[in-house]
Amino acid sequence: MELEEMQTVWSQMSGQLEQQKKLTDKIIIEMTQQKFKNRFSTLSFYEVLGAFICFAAAVVIVLNLDKMNTWYLMGCSILSIIFFLVLPIISLRSLYGMKHLNLTTNNYKETLVEFTKKKKRMLLIQRSGAALSALLMWLVVPVFMMAFNNKDFFQTEKSTGLLIFYAATTIGIIIFARWGYGCYKSITARAEADLKELEA
Structure with a gap:
């Protein structure tokens, strides 16, 4: 085989290898993209479910606004709807x-x-949501109490058992919110590891 023919064959092989490398890189990126999306699919499911529950709660409050006969109950209702x-x-x-x-x-x-x-933006929103969830519970309790029992939470006598229940519920919500935030951190850390594999 002459030198010229060898150079032609070598050039063709180099071109094919380059094409193969580009194709392999593209496949790796597409697989990483899918893996990346899948990481957040479970979170998406729970977030959508949570959003439906929140929207339903907002509708219930709106339908019972006429029962909120004091400024503070109306204030709690409006803030709850916004949240x-x-x-x-x-x-x-x-x-x-x-x-x-x-x-x-x-x-x-x-x-x-x-x-x-x-x-950073997503984790900040989750941290804020976790902090606001305890406040939201204390806003919602008087509203739902008036909507379903026709009793003003602020004017009814509270037993020690009821206050312990509310305190325990608040602590439970905070623990649940922290756990949820931990899940977000864990999933984003794994997604970041997936991205860093691309560099290698």
Whole structure:
């Protein structure tokens, strides 16, 4: 085989190897993209379920607004409605942005910067939601008590058992919110590890 023929064959083989590498890289990125999306699918399910519950609670409050006969019960109702409508929407939007982070359009560094920004935003929203959930419980209790029992929480005599129940419920909500936040942190950490595998 002459030198010229060898160079042609070598050039063709190099081109094929380069094409193979590009195809392999594309497949790896697409697999990572799917793996990345799947990481957030479970969270999406629970967030959507939670959003439906919040929206239903907001509807119940709106339908019972006429029973809120004092300024403080009306205030609790309005704040509860705002929380029940705004928090799930903000949370779902941040999760949607994270889940649909496109790994194929940007280079690795840009993707990591965008991921870090979205991760910080999502975790901040979850921390805020966890803190507000205990406050929300104390806003909702008087509203639902008036809506379903026609009793003013602030003017009824409270037994020690009832106060212990509310305190225990508040602690339970805080523990549950912290656990949920821990799940978010864990999943985002695994998603970040998936992204870092691309660099290697």
